Amino acid sequence: MRDVARINFGTGGWRAIIGDEFIRSNVRLLCGALAQRIKSEGAQDPGIVIGYDRRFLSDVAAHWAAEVFAGEGIRTQVIKVAQAPTPMIMWTVKDQGLPYGMAITASHNPALYNGIKVFTAGGKDADEEITHDVERRMTQLEGAGEDEIGHIDYAKALAAGKITEINPFNGYIDSIIDQVDMQAIKDANLKIALDPMFGVSKTSLQTILMTARADVEVIHDRHDTLFGGRMPSPTSATLESLKRYVVDNKCDLGIATDGDADRIGVIDDKGNFLHPNQLLVILYYYLLKYKGWKGAVVRNVATTSLLDDVAKRFGEESYEVPVGFKWISGKMLETDAIIGGESSGGLTVRGHISGKDGIYAAALLVEMIAVVGKPMSQIYEEITGQFDPHYMAETDFSFPPERKPEILNTLMVEKKLPEFTEKVVDVSYRDGAKVYFEDGWIIARFSGTEPLLRIFCELPTQERAEAACAEMRAFLGL
Structure with a gap:
């Protein structure tokens, strides 16, 4: 019998390597457990909506999932559009008043990953009570075998009306347009560069911004399950092409979204990553x-x-x-x-x-430039110039799997910390080990989505922030 403990929800759903743990039997096991919960709540109708991104196997896995819910007698809707951003799925849950939703995505993880995010009423990420319950139900289902989990062939379920394919694109787009000052954007005559990072934001963002008469130019929009060889995560390192494009083409703003469009990255008018x-x-x-x-x-x-x-x-x-x-x-x-x-x-x-919602956030940022009437670079300088400086140092460290218990014991059980140069005023272990200094902080915590230890530090100078990170790193032997 397989060890179901491998199927655990992290901070952003369940993610696993395709062909290793992300396989049909595990997808069906997770969906079977969630189906049990839905039925225990008497929520078979209205049921669940499922959407998927452009990753390898996402469309197929969405069918695997729908087959289980339909086979378990749960009303099942599948968002059938070429590009379905995760926030569109969440909006559909909220708009239809559904108890549950699901996205087949590994968000910003490398291309060899896929995964599942679960949403609850109102379009919220499932909380720990729900994910722990689903994990418990998976444990109970584990010994029964895949054939014991109800499922029905997708085509047959579709023909029988047990699965319905929907397209909520217009409603989702209109919900954002209704909240954004479109007239201000129309009057500003802006030029925007968009980098979907081979993900799912192009159609949605392009439609919103072009409706506001912005000039929108797009890069990296083809369907590429390898994401152009990059992490589909909008960081300074992954957006070099967008930086150059913004400067070379005199764009007012560069916008990038991660693989499923719930995160955003921005390049200002001078080519700087914000x-x-x-x-x-x-x-x-x-x-x-x-x-x-x-x-x-x-x-x-x-x-x-x-x-x-x-x-x-x-x-x-x-x-x-x-x-x-x-x-x-x-x-x-x-x-x-x-x-x-x-x-x-x-x-x-x-x-x-x-x-x-990276799409709504992007639209709001474009509105801000139009309303304020100044370049993004100038807006940021004017705002932050009113406050004391804050500089952030961020470092990610991989480590041999056998070291994780050791590091975890040091930080969270023995609660040992370095002798920091900065004066320590408080320590919190609510999520990782966070040390509060007189005028800043540092935190060390394990990633909930990747096998990494993350150390972040914020202090009044970059040098002090990096020095504190170095002290933590040396203490942990990383």
Whole structure:
């Protein structure tokens, strides 16, 4: 009997290497467990909606999943469009009032991965209570064998009306257009460069921006399951082509999205990469000052505390939560916050879906340039110039699998830490080991989506931030 413990949900769903753990039997096992939960709640109708990205096997795996839910007597809808962003799937869950949704995607992971994200009512990421329950049910199903999990051939289920194929594209696009100042964008005559990173954002973003009469030019939009040999993650290192394109073609902004379009990366008019931390600060400031919104901000433990300073300036609160967007969306609902996000590039704004949406975030950034009437580079400098400097150092370390228990024991059980040069004022073990300094912080935590240890540090100078990271790295022997 296989060890089902391999099928565990991380901070962004379940992800695994194709052909190793991402195989039909495991997809069916996970869906069978979720189907049991749905039936235990009496939620067979309205049921579930399933969408998928452009990764290898995503379309096939979506059929595997739909076959299980249909075979278990659950109303099953499949989003049948060439490019289905994850936020479109989440929006469909919210728009139709469905109890569950599912995306076949490994988001920004390397091309050899695929995975599954599960969503709940309102378009939220499934919380730990739900994912732990599904894992428990998988354990119970494990010994029964794949044939014991109900399933029906996709074509037969489609013909019998047990599976319905839908296209929510227009509704999703209209929901964003309704929340963005399209007239301001029309009046600004902007030129935008878009890099979908061979993912699924092109049609949606191009439609929104061209409806606002922006000039949109696209690179890296063909269907390539290897993502051009790059990680489909919008970072400074992966967006060199977009940087050059923006400068060479005198674009006002460059926008990139990750593989399933729930994360965003931005290149300003001078060809500089704007870190997601910077984008969050800019957008929060814009919503407060220019749009006149009121409300808190929610960030995770590895995201800039400059957001705290912005909140304080406007008499608002800033809330810190663990990594994983389910924590951000949950705290936003609890506090009626107006924006929430993470340093990895995901954010959401009050009034839209509760999950990450790189497409809506991109449209809002274009609106901001139009409304403020200044280049992105100038907007950022003017905003951050009002606050004390915050510099971030980020490092990822791979390690032999046998070292993980040792590192985990050192940090989280024995709670040992380096003798930092910076003065330590507090330590939190809520999510990894986070050390608070007098004027900054450092955190070491294991990634929930990749086999990595991540060390982030924020201090008033880049040199001090990098030095603190080096002290943590040396202490852990990385």
